Amino acid sequence: MKIRCLKSDLVKGVSIVSKAVPTKTTMPILECILIDATTDIIKLTANDMELGIETVIRGQIDEKGMIALDARIFSDIVRKLPDNEIVIESGVNFQTLITCEKAKFNISGKSGEDFSYLPYIERENPVSISQFTLKEVIRQTIFSIADNDSNKLMTGELFDMNGDILKVVSLDGHRISIRKIELKESYEPKKIVVPGKTLIEVSKILSGEADSEVRLYFTANHIVFEFDDTVVVSRLIEGEYFRIEQMLSNDYETKVRINKRELLNCIDRATLLVKEGDKKPIIINIQDEMMELKIKSEKGTMDEEIMITKEGKDLLIGFNPKFLIDALRVIDDEEADLYFMNAKAPCFIKDEGESYVYLILPVNFSGAV
């Protein structure tokens, strides 16, 4: 195989597919990026068996063929080469020569034949979303997936399509995040659970442009993201997702409208008194026109007052400050509405059209005041 392409194109392609290279694996071939120039295009592929990414890069094929190269070494070399044309030539025993200007690297490759290709997926009836929207939806929900594997379904996000509405849901047992978007067309009802890792990596690759589309394809076991020159294929998480409808409610006894930035900064300040995992709650005392926030730890105490607009009853309620911070951080509105029932019922942060809903369970704070 002999190909030539610009450093910038190669760096971009390698950086995209590298997202699917496993950090730990018992199969050394998976630590490689496959350069496939057996046809008329140059295709880079990486695949950790759960998640596979391939991308096509511009370039010229002088001699058809393919080679698998260690992803880390190859990407280090490509990044450090001068900003010019790079020639990659593989020879006997998969020895590969990478040349750019007067710099020559010689590294050992592996047979492309040994590489695990991405599963073949029939691509029909895609769901189309803008890159911007998909990236935003992931950012605004991904923080509340569970960070351990004890319940596999909690490590993924529900994609729930119904008519022209896509609802994306994540939950970890303490909170639920829901984002609802309108699609341009109407689709058959479908529910799938996409691994959180896949969404995190896809979101890193998405350009985030509003006028550039991602096409999503679903099969029984896989989801495919197709955008720009890139295809991402991921396994789905099997099983039926949690029924969240019964946990949602529109009733409330107290409604608070608050400046989002002010509330976020205040909770952020408060948390410097607590260590991660400390489980010290922040106590919120909702009164007319004013909300008092208090936190107490062995390092000291903090309290602060914020002006609010209140409807309904006064309330004293405690939260894990991290959960409030996570939700407030991804809300783009200047003002946020918080709905409460009582000190033991979940708090809802949502906008009027419910394009986002964040449910957060309160914590017990007896003795913490």
Added chain:
Amino acid sequence: MKIRCLKSDLVKGVSIVSKAVPTKTTMPILECILIDATTDIIKLTANDMELGIETVIRGQIDEKGMIALDARIFSDIVRKLPDNEIVIESGVNFQTLITCEKAKFNISGKSGEDFSYLPYIERENPVSISQFTLKEVIRQTIFSIADNDSNKLMTGELFDMNGDILKVVSLDGHRISIRKIELKESYEPKKIVVPGKTLIEVSKILSGEADSEVRLYFTANHIVFEFDDTVVVSRLIEGEYFRIEQMLSNDYETKVRINKRELLNCIDRATLLVKEGDKKPIIINIQDEMMELKIKSEKGTMDEEIMITKEGKDLLIGFNPKFLIDALRVIDDEEADLYFMNAKAPCFIKDEGESYVYLILPVNFSGAV
């Protein structure tokens, strides 16, 4: 004690003195910053017994007094408060209230009486250097101090004053860095060894402005840096520094003039094939008009040619690539001159006036070609 000052002034002061707060200590009082408002000024002090820093900040004293506050908590709080006036008030049992707008923090302090003051140093006949020059001199020499304590003197830098010349020297057994600067006045000959850690911290605080001065004072055991509103006092390293004159030489058999950036980029690329501590040498083959660089490891091989201007003999010589990179990185000249005697003698990188001299020992590379 009750003082009020602007957040920006307090953040700046805390960040300066924090450089002298030890990360590990058995004396909890040393983990504190002392706020001393017993006179007409507000002074912050930190002191790890080797290095002490005090700085004066602007502000108003409502009630004289002093308090020692945990450096980490205090600096976290100050940084996260709104950008406005901060009031610090200490009361009974050293409980301290930090207020800014509607945010109130209450933390425990310690008695300022227990704090270790900086040693009193008679400040006479300072040596004056611009902040810019001192910062540059440290940057251009600090990388070649030894990173372990096996020889205490190697962890410091020699400050060698003689007439109107200040020579700063560091060495680690494999290389020597020398920077020579001209002072505005002439001073008595004096040699001292300043701890590397002190220089690293001082260099972080220096603004680096060319028209702002640092005054250096020396005693038998201490050096004092006085600049802006800050005083840094450090112990010196005891003992007689290495005699480096006998290792320096102006003879050479080969002289190479090379584009510094090109050489640096080439060696930087080469090192991605070697792990830190791998001890794989880079082999340099100096010929007429051209220098070839080669490196070989289990990851692969790299070679590259660079155009040079050569005087004298051809030469094949090996180096630890890191040592070349460290020296080349801090040289500001576009072209660098390298002087060689033979494959077993040190290489010198220096400018014509010898304002900088970098001596690097070659390594054996039998079998590495």
